[in-house]
Amino acid sequence: MTAALRxxxxxxxxxxxxxxxxRRRPARSSHRAQGHNPLCGDKVTVHLDVxxxxxxDAAFEGEGCAIATASASLMTEALKGKPVEExxxxxxxxxxxxTDPQAAAHPELGKxxxxxxxxxxxxxxxxxxxxxxTFHAALHGGHAPVSTEEGQ
Amino acid sequence: xxxALVGAGREAAVSPKLWRDDFPxxxxxxxxxxxxxxxxxxxxxxxxxxxxALAGYYxxxxxxxxxxxxxxxxxxxxxxxxxxxxxxxxxxxxQAEEIVFVRGATEAINLVAASFARPRLAPGDEIVLSxxxxxxxxxxxxxxxxxxxxxLKVVPIGDDGAFLPEAYEALLGPxxxxxxxxxxxxxxxxxxxxxxxxxxxxxxxxxxxLDGAQAISHLAVDVGALDCDFYAFSGHKVFGPTGIGVLYGxxxxxxxxxxxxxxxxxxxxxxxxESRFADIPYRFEAGTPNIAxxxxxxxxxxxxxxxxxxAIAAHERELVAYATRELERIPGLRIVGTAREKASIVxxxxxxxxxxxxxxxxxxxxxxIRAGHHCAMPVMQRFGIPGTARASFALYNTxxxxxxxVAGVDEARRMFR
Numbered sequence: 001m002t003a004a005l006r007x008x009x010x011x012x013x014x015x016x017x018x019x020x021x022x023r024r025r026p027a028r029s030s031h032r033a034q035g036h037n038p039l040c041g042d043k044v045t046v047h048l049d050v051x052x053x054x055x056x057d058a059a060f061e062g063e064g065c066a067i068a069t070a071s072a073s074l075m076t077e078a079l080k081g082k083p084v085e086e087x088x089x090x091x092x093x094x095x096x097x098x099t100d101p102q103a104a105a106h107p108e109l110g111k112x113x114x115x116x117x118x119x120x121x122x123x124x125x126x127x128x129x130x131x132x133x134t135f136h137a138a139l140h141g142g143h144a145p146v147s148t149e150e151g152q
Numbered sequence: 153x154x155x156a157l158v159g160a161g162r163e164a165a166v167s168p169k170l171w172r173d174d175f176p177x178x179x180x181x182x183x184x185x186x187x188x189x190x191x192x193x194x195x196x197x198x199x200x201x202x203x204x205a206l207a208g209y210y211x212x213x214x215x216x217x218x219x220x221x222x223x224x225x226x227x228x229x230x231x232x233x234x235x236x237x238x239x240x241x242x243x244x245x246x247q248a249e250e251i252v253f254v255r256g257a258t259e260a261i262n263l264v265a266a267s268f269a270r271p272r273l274a275p276g277d278e279i280v281l282s283x284x285x286x287x288x289x290x291x292x293x294x295x296x297x298x299x300x301x302x303x304l305k306v307v308p309i310g311d312d313g314a315f316l317p318e319a320y321e322a323l324l325g326p327x328x329x330x331x332x333x334x335x336x337x338x339x340x341x342x343x344x345x346x347x348x349x350x351x352x353x354x355x356x357x358x359x360x361x362l363d364g365a366q367a368i369s370h371l372a373v374d375v376g377a378l379d380c381d382f383y384a385f386s387g388h389k390v391f392g393p394t395g396i397g398v399l400y401g402x403x404x405x406x407x408x409x410x411x412x413x414x415x416x417x418x419x420x421x422x423x424x425x426e427s428r429f430a431d432i433p434y435r436f437e438a439g440t441p442n443i444a445x446x447x448x449x450x451x452x453x454x455x456x457x458x459x460x461x462x463a464i465a466a467h468e469r470e471l472v473a474y475a476t477r478e479l480e481r482i483p484g485l486r487i488v489g490t491a492r493e494k495a496s497i498v499x500x501x502x503x504x505x506x507x508x509x510x511x512x513x514x515x516x517x518x519x520x521i522r523a524g525h526h527c528a529m530p531v532m533q534r535f536g537i538p539g540t541a542r543a544s545f546a547l548y549n550t551x552x553x554x555x556x557x558v559a560g561v562d563e564a565r566r567m568f569r
Binding site for chain 1: 505507508509512513516523524529532
């Protein structure tokens, strides 16, 4: 296995891909959106329960590759209990980390940093960002499903 | 190009060694490993003869066709029309005018949908296609249906991905206006009984378009014997350049069709009151065509003819059989598409590992395969899977490359265990 592959498929990524956290349809949700990557057919639905500017619950449904599933799982863990503003900063930080090859360390991302290795795999970046784009769409309404192939 | 016969045992009966040397890209290294290019259903690599033909055309003959009186224009026109004649010979069409140059199989099918199907379709009319079509042999017909009120009738496929003859015959009815069918499925490798499909359709008075995008580089295509009304293929999937493709149409069909696009080269006379259209095939070739592409395609077909489709098919049969046998030894691996009549493609899933992860992992072993739905989402829905990993072979692939694939897939399995 090459070093780049090891960097991509870390133990934490495998753990979340095999046993995703928060993969369920929650009883209560205030925001919801569907995301789709038409290039590979992966689909994800993100559910949020937001009250008083705080994300009380975050969950997802869908099947995807190890990177997409682990990213959705790690994202929902990170979002739970976060004020919306802070969650949006996480989104920005995550996007920067996986797309900018010169990105410095992002200590505020915590566990999400295990996905930094995806930036060495340009065609897989969309796998990692699908859940986050869908999260953004859920927060900001709009009922049309988001696609990885329409703008950023 | 002679066939090199080598030793028995694990060695191939026909060695692709000599053919490999014709393809400069096969010397590329990927992640430090020698490239094993197993994505030929997406596009094939180009022999030096094709690369030289493109360079030679631009270096010596480049001009616009069918226009100038100067020498280069004549040379360019001659080269372009010589390519048309080569295509005619390659697929055994009766006349060169039955060969329309287009951008690729997709444009060929869109052309037939727009210029042949639409004017003939009425609400309730039916177009018959199969459940294993590529999107490019689905969406143009859906657009035609949306514009006319016609409907699609889909011939189901078996659990092994085989074409189901009875189901096809059952769908041919009084409202059937066209059959549009793949000759070789890009997602499953299934070869359809094209000659018989055409025969049954014609018995019902229905014209047939065959999508030969995959078949053209793996099967001997004889449109005279097939008797199809239309045959579509792309140059880049038969070792030619991208951006050039062919629509074959029977002359009487083409003559009955309205133009596809308007512009230069497709008219006889133009006034602001009316334009009179050129004869076939030029009526369908508006604007300056892909002249170099046609020249390159001609060189590619010369190359394939010199190797011989029989030798190619025999070699690929061996690759498919070997890959199938070796891949099936991997625990949790399932081949999708096991029809008796199949060629050149091995599509598979691996329990617990998404095709994209397989694709990334084997890429790091130098092996290029396709992962995903292969532009055939209905096929994936039919089998209840999001996608497959797909190895697709060409004349230059080797058993060693299959071994590299199998080792890479097994590594993916061990990583995800």
